[in-house]
Amino acid sequence: MLSVRPSGASLGAEVVGVDLSQDLDDTTFNRIVDLWHEHEVLFFRNQTLTPEQHVRFSRRFGELELHVRKDCCRPGFHELFVVSNIIIDGKPIGSQDAGLFWHSDLCYLKEPSRGSLFYAHEVPHDANGQALGDTQFASATTAYNSLTQDIQKRIEGRKAVQSYKKGYYRDRNAGPRKPLTPEQEARTPDVEHPIVRTHPYTGKKCLFINEGYTARIAGMENAEGDALLNQLIEHSTRQEFIYRHQWRVGDFLLWDNCSVQHQAVADYKLPLRRHMERTTLSGTAPF
Numbered sequence: 001m002l003s004v005r006p007s008g009a010s011l012g013a014e015v016v017g018v019d020l021s022q023d024l025d026d027t028t029f030n031r032i033v034d035l036w037h038e039h040e041v042l043f044f045r046n047q048t049l050t051p052e053q054h055v056r057f058s059r060r061f062g063e064l065e066l067h068v069r070k071d072c073c074r075p076g077f078h079e080l081f082v083v084s085n086i087i088i089d090g091k092p093i094g095s096q097d098a099g100l101f102w103h104s105d106l107c108y109l110k111e112p113s114r115g116s117l118f119y120a121h122e123v124p125h126d127a128n129g130q131a132l133g134d135t136q137f138a139s140a141t142t143a144y145n146s147l148t149q150d151i152q153k154r155i156e157g158r159k160a161v162q163s164y165k166k167g168y169y170r171d172r173n174a175g176p177r178k179p180l181t182p183e184q185e186a187r188t189p190d191v192e193h194p195i196v197r198t199h200p201y202t203g204k205k206c207l208f209i210n211e212g213y214t215a216r217i218a219g220m221e222n223a224e225g226d227a228l229l230n231q232l233i234e235h236s237t238r239q240e241f242i243y244r245h246q247w248r249v250g251d252f253l254l255w256d257n258c259s260v261q262h263q264a265v266a267d268y269k270l271p272l273r274r275h276m277e278r279t280t281l282s283g284t285a286p287f
Contacts, residue, residue: 002028004035011139011260012243013039020044020252021053029060036115037202040260041137041243043253049119051077051277054252058117058279065106065113065280068164068184069095074277084275085268086122093275099264101167102138102237103212104257105280108164110191113257114200114283120251124272132268137243140206141259143236144196147207151231155195160208160229163215164188192218193286195232199258200284207236208286210261236261247276257283 005014015035018028036042049057051074058064058079067073067081072095074080082094106113124132144152165188168180180188195217197208211233217225244265245253255262268274 002031004039006039007041007243009243010142010241011040011137012245013042015042015044018044020047020057021049024057024060033061036254036256037199040139040141041245041253041255043245043251045248046250047119047252048250049252051080054117054119054277055079055279058281061117061281062114063282065282067280068187079279081278081280082275083118083264083278084122084273085270086273086275087270094277097266099135099262100266101210101212102233102261102263103167103210104140104208104261106257106283107193107208107210108162108167108188108191108213111285112162112193112283114281115254115256116281117252117254117279119277120247120249120253120275121277122273122275123247123249124268124274126268126272131246131248132265132272133247133274134265134267135245135247135253135262136237136265137245137255137260137262138237138241139243139259140197140208140236140261141199141204142241143238144205144207146238146241147235152196154228155232158195158220159192159218160195161190161192161215161218162213163190164213165190166215167213190215197258197286199256200287202259204259206259207232208258209233209236211237237263258286 001017003016064079066078083098084094197206
């Protein structure tokens with residue numbers, strides 16, 4: 001029977017008593033959706049899923065995105081974006097350096113992702129058996145609600161420029177990435193989205209900016225705009241807004257890309273292996 005264990009942080013909860021490899025009845029699935037909207041991050045422990053089952057459960061929520069980096073997708077499953085440091089025959093099996101900066105998945109698209117569903121195949125551990133490679137999640141709703149009224153009024157109606165190129169080309173632990181192809185650049189032009197985004201399902205206000213992809217505030221002079229953006233970015237990931245997830249093999253976790261931003265903790269390297277796979281839900285234009 002389904003039960004819930006809140007994380008104790010400002011977001012996040014564990015759902016117990018659900019086997020995601022099975023076809024869930026509508027009542028159970030709708031309860032999961034409601035809990036997701038309430039807690040913004042949900043996770044399920046001890047799941048055993050095939051790629052087909054991962055994709056099938058994800059499609060219960062709606063249409064899935066096909067990632068622009070097809071070379072990082074699981075062979076035969078363009079819906080599954082692989083996040084891993086594993087190299088086979090001299091070639092990475094997925095993205096080795098994804099998520100090192102705070103970000104919201106696909107925020108740089110005209111219609112950013114609704115959410116992401118992440119499954120843990122391999123988790124690195126240190127010599128003492130401590131899990132490494134945690135993921136931090138910050139509540140964008142709590143961050144917005146914690147702004148002063150003066151700042152809320154200052155950013156009301158304003159937009160920020162989200163840039164895939166900014167996030168793609170910034171310094172990373174794995175070294176420089178190969179240049180984007182003309183096709184990839186054409187699919188990811190810079191876009192403007194509201195700084196204060198309304199959640200399409202709950203109506204809550206969310207602070208929709210992040211360190212990884214937000215390039216500037218539209219319509220503001222560089223110095224003033226940069227100062228305000230930096231202030232918002234610093235505010236958005238204050239410790240009291242964060243849930244830090246320590247992964248176990250078999251964890252299945254979903255987060256809301258409107259009300260949450262996240263960051264991978266890069267505290268491991270080969271020969272310690274990490275292998276995760278992600279489906280990404282199509283979303284709607286921010287308002």
